[in-house]
Amino acid sequence: MKKLSIILLVLIVNLSFSQKGKDFILKSPNGKIEVRILVNDKITWTISHEKDVILAPSAMSLTLGENQVLGKNAVVLNSKTATITTSFDTPFYKKKSVKNNYNQLIINFKNDFSIEYRAFDDGVAYRFVTKKKKDITVKSEEVVLNFDQDYPTLMPYVRDLRNPKDPYISSFEAHYENKKISEFAKDTLAFLPFLIDYKNHKKAVFLEANLEDYPGLFITHNPSKSGFESRFSSYPLHEKNGGFNNINRLITERADYLVQTKGTRNFPWRIVVISENDSDLANNDMVQKLSEPTQIKDLSWIKPGKVAWDWWNDWNISNIDFKAGINTETYKYYIDFASKNKVEYVVLDEGWSLEEDIMKHNPNVDLEALIGYGKERNVGIILWSSWMALTKNTEGILKNYADLGIKGFKVDFLDRDDAKMVQSVYDIAQKAAGHHLLLDFHGMYKPTGMQRTFPNILNFEGVKGLENNKWTPNDDVPTYDSTIPFIRMMAGPMDYTPGAMRNATKSEFKPSHSNPMSQGTRCHQLALYTIFEAPLQMMADSPTAYMKEQESTNFIAKTPTTFDETVALDGEVGKFVAITRRKNRTWYLGAITNWDSRELTIDFSFLEKGKKFEAEIFSDGLNADKAATDYKREIITVDSDTKRKYHLAPGGGLAAIIQLKN
Numbered sequence: 001m002k003k004l005s006i007i008l009l010v011l012i013v014n015l016s017f018s019q020k021g022k023d024f025i026l027k028s029p030n031g032k033i034e035v036r037i038l039v040n041d042k043i044t045w046t047i048s049h050e051k052d053v054i055l056a057p058s059a060m061s062l063t064l065g066e067n068q069v070l071g072k073n074a075v076v077l078n079s080k081t082a083t084i085t086t087s088f089d090t091p092f093y094k095k096k097s098v099k100n101n102y103n104q105l106i107i108n109f110k111n112d113f114s115i116e117y118r119a120f121d122d123g124v125a126y127r128f129v130t131k132k133k134k135d136i137t138v139k140s141e142e143v144v145l146n147f148d149q150d151y152p153t154l155m156p157y158v159r160d161l162r163n164p165k166d167p168y169i170s171s172f173e174a175h176y177e178n179k180k181i182s183e184f185a186k187d188t189l190a191f192l193p194f195l196i197d198y199k200n201h202k203k204a205v206f207l208e209a210n211l212e213d214y215p216g217l218f219i220t221h222n223p224s225k226s227g228f229e230s231r232f233s234s235y236p237l238h239e240k241n242g243g244f245n246n247i248n249r250l251i252t253e254r255a256d257y258l259v260q261t262k263g264t265r266n267f268p269w270r271i272v273v274i275s276e277n278d279s280d281l282a283n284n285d286m287v288q289k290l291s292e293p294t295q296i297k298d299l300s301w302i303k304p305g306k307v308a309w310d311w312w313n314d315w316n317i318s319n320i321d322f323k324a325g326i327n328t329e330t331y332k333y334y335i336d337f338a339s340k341n342k343v344e345y346v347v348l349d350e351g352w353s354l355e356e357d358i359m360k361h362n363p364n365v366d367l368e369a370l371i372g373y374g375k376e377r378n379v380g381i382i383l384w385s386s387w388m389a390l391t392k393n394t395e396g397i398l399k400n401y402a403d404l405g406i407k408g409f410k411v412d413f414l415d416r417d418d419a420k421m422v423q424s425v426y427d428i429a430q431k432a433a434g435h436h437l438l439l440d441f442h443g444m445y446k447p448t449g450m451q452r453t454f455p456n457i458l459n460f461e462g463v464k465g466l467e468n469n470k471w472t473p474n475d476d477v478p479t480y481d482s483t484i485p486f487i488r489m490m491a492g493p494m495d496y497t498p499g500a501m502r503n504a505t506k507s508e509f510k511p512s513h514s515n516p517m518s519q520g521t522r523c524h525q526l527a528l529y530t531i532f533e534a535p536l537q538m539m540a541d542s543p544t545a546y547m548k549e550q551e552s553t554n555f556i557a558k559t560p561t562t563f564d565e566t567v568a569l570d571g572e573v574g575k576f577v578a579i580t581r582r583k584n585r586t587w588y589l590g591a592i593t594n595w596d597s598r599e600l601t602i603d604f605s606f607l608e609k610g611k612k613f614e615a616e617i618f619s620d621g622l623n624a625d626k627a628a629t630d631y632k633r634e635i636i637t638v639d640s641d642t643k644r645k646y647h648l649a650p651g652g653g654l655a656a657i658i659q660l661k662n
Contacts, residue, residue: 022076026105028119029083033274035117035124037107043071043115047124049274054204056146058227060115062128062267065137065257068111070128075110090288092304092455092535094581096564098285123273123286127210132263139257143217143230143270145206147196150180150226154195154487154573157188158218162243162415163250168218168233169243171415171444172462175480176487178574181228184221189231191218191446195487195573203573205281205490207271209290211448212426213261214268216417232258233418247355247386247413259419268448273490281486282577283568291449301436302456303407304535304561305344307382308334312467312497313542314514326351327364332373337543339377341557345536346374347410349384358389358397371405380407387414387424387443394428398435408438408456408536414445421445429454440495440536447492458536463488465496466540470516473509477519478651479574479594481528486573489533497538498528499556501545503628506595506650520592520651521628523618526552527653529559530590531579537561551633555618558657559588567606576648580606580658587613589656593648597625600654604642607658613638617656624649637661 022039036046038057047055061071082104089097101120108114112131118124130136154176163169167189176195177185184190193207208217215235219228234254242250269290275281296302310331315324322329334346352367354360361367367381374381383406390397390411401409411428414421425441429450432439439457441447446462463484469477488494500518504510509519518525529537539546539556546553563581569591571577576598578591587607591600607613615638621630628651638644638658646654 024079024105024107026103026117026119028121028124029101029103030121032121033119033124035119037105037117039074039076039107041073043074045117045126047272049202052198052200052202053148054198054274055272056148056227058144058146059142060126060144060270061142062113063139063141065139067139070109070111070113070130071142077108077110079105079107081105088293090452091299092302092458092562093288094283094533094563094566098288100289120286120289122275122280122284123271125209125269125271125286125290127269128267130263130265130267134263135260136263137257137260141230141232141258144222144227145219145229146225146227147181148226150182152178152180152197154178154197154483155184155190156194157185157190160415162248166251168418169248169250169415172446173444173464173468175464175475176483181221181226184228189218189220191216193487193491201276201278203275203278203281205273205487207273207287207491209269209271209287209449210266210292211268211417211422212292212450213259213265213419213423215258215419215422216446216448217268233416235259236418236420241388243415244413245355247388248415249388251418278486278573279568279571279577281490281573282571282579283566284490287447287449287491288452291452293452294455295430295453296433296455299455302438303344304458306537306539306557306561307345307347308338308343308543309347309349309497309538309540310334311349312470312516312540313545316514316542317544319544325364326362328366328369331365331370334543335370335374335377335379337546338379341546341553343379343539343557345380345382345407347382347384347538349410350412352383355386356389357392358383358385359400368404375405382406382408382410382438382440384410384412386412390428391424394431398431398437402435402437406437408432408440410440410442412443414441414443417445426450429457432456438536442495449492451492459493459495459534461495462491463494463496465494466500466518467497469519471511471513473511476595478524478592481520481524481592482576482594483574485531485577485579486571493533493535495534495536495538496528496532497540498525498532499539499541500525501541501549501552505626505628508628521620521624521649521653522552522631523620523624523655524592524651524653526555526618526655527590527592529556530581530588530655531577531592535561552618555616555655555657563588569603569606570600576600578602585660587658589654589658591648591654593650593652595650597650597652598648599645600648601643601645602654604638604644605640607638607640608660609640611639612661613658614661615656615658617654619646619654620649620652624652
């Protein structure tokens with residue numbers, strides 16, 4: 001990947017840092033954020049933004065085998081500071097490139113370890129680095145988050161019934177609970193990312209990045225203080241089949257350590273993103289900036305795009321002369337639909353093979369015929385697999401299907417992020433890249449930046465998406481939709497699977513397996529294709545439904561899945577969000593609201609000055625509060641001076657494609 005610019009300035013004398021004994025200060029480039037690191041019997045850091053305390057003194061340590069605690073009574077050898085300004089290309093992202101400017105402090109300690117701190121204008125991060133010659137055993141890591149007040153939070157809790165005795169089995173699907181720090185649910189864990197709401201409109205989101213060969217971070221409440229402390233899943237020693245259709249691997253015995261790993265390595269980043277305006281959270285690149293660069297030299301074969309998906313709509317197509325279901329005729333129908341609408345892929349979900357052995361096909365599905373049929377029509381085939389089935393012979397399975405002409409795999413039912421699972425995910429990504437296969441880690445696994453390292457990973461689930469909404473009538477979906485762009489989406493792309501054509505008001509929504517619907521309006525669904533980041537983006541409804549709503553389908557088909565520029569126009573966490581993204585010289589705009597109707601003014605000043613643009617706009621119809629499918633389509637001329645007010649119905653939305661006029 002082409003590096004656009006690099007400036008590295010190592011500071012031997014004090015610039016924006018000062019050191020007094022064991023007290024270190026690191027400031028952000030704009031000077032608003034200050035990090036104070038104190039090294040005494042423990043190592044703590046404190047974060048402030050101007051006069052506001054973002055994080056009260058909070059300890060960090062890493063415990064290795066033989067109870068060697070890196071961070072207890074640590075002895076400083078030396079420290080180095082630097083100011084770094086660089087940028088890097090991001091071809092499968094919400095912008096073409098990412099600027100990366102930060103001040104850095106590295107403190108080197110006795111016992112062959114260091115801690116690296118980085119201060120950006122929008123947040124801070126730290127990580128442990130060890131430099132030991134032999135392999136090490138990590139027994140535990142201490143990540144403490146203390147606060148000076150009992151602030152409100154938006155927290156996603158672990159909710160999983162497959163193995164109640166093991167809190168680390170998780171689908172990473174949960175709505176956010178709005179509670180104060182002191183009200184953290186007892187006897188449970190929460191997962192990242194989560195949000196703290198401070199005064200003066202400031203907010204912070206807590207994340208992690210570069211999670212390689214290491215377990216994911218969970219938190220629990222520290223009852224003795226106003227804050228949280230870390231929990232990690234120990235390394236699995238023994239597993240058994242369980243969960244849905246017996247295709248999960250449930251842990252029956254864990255080790256007394258987190259991971260056995262290389263002695264010289266970087267550990268995951270612990271991140272605090274700080275915002276003064278909610279909309280800034282909806283266009284944040286911190287996880288990208290703290291992830292390892294790509295390990296794939298040739299990216300030309302990686303093709304993002306949209307996917308006609310079968311499972312959500314229950315293969316429910318009609319007005320045909322064959323029995324719809326998991327069979328060759330049905331998938332040819334999906335391929336024909338995809339080809340006609342220039343949709344790049346069709347996924348064959350659960351049922352095309354045996355669940356426990358994906359080398360054995362459903363006799364009703366002629367896979368080779370479908371691959372050839374799709375190739376003639378420029379439609380690629382992606383296959384569903386459980387993680388368990390794929391890992392029985394990863395290399396052999398990937399090679400077999402790559403040789404047949406498959407374009408990628410949708411991997412399901414991971415439901416863990418212990419070190420063994422993380423190691424497996426990296427292994428699958430590397431082997432898939434070797435066979436030019438795309439990946440969608442749909443199976444309840446949240447991103448932590450590895451999509452930059454392995455760009456053939458185009459999507460992750462780890463979100464309570466439309467698939468889940470299908471059967472949960474009591475969920476407040478529009479509020480969740482208006483929340484995740486500010487929290488979950490900061491971690492990486494989301495396999496939310498939007499695109500419902502049967503749309504319902506709050507009072508009319510009901511679960512349906514074969515004719516599923518969405519909460520909120522048609523325009524809410526259309527807007528999600530711009531708002532929700534997903535280089536591999538599903539079209540959840542059936543081809544029959546889309547062909548009945550060709551006007552909406554045309555709009556979805558024209559919306560790309562990666563972009564050159566992103567502008568977060570406006571938003572408030574949990575209430576509404578408006579985002580516009582550019583691909584080449586065309587802009588795509590999406591706005592959604594929770595169940596509150598609202599008036600939203602769109603300022604088109606993001607457009608190129610002096611140019612006229614033609615905007616195709618889908619807005620909620622006058623009766624969308626009663627008939628959620630009601631919308632208005634109009635074509636208007638706009639320029640950078642245009643401001644237009646739109647009414648968003650309850651659960652409503654606004655979607656637009658804005659093209660430069662000839």
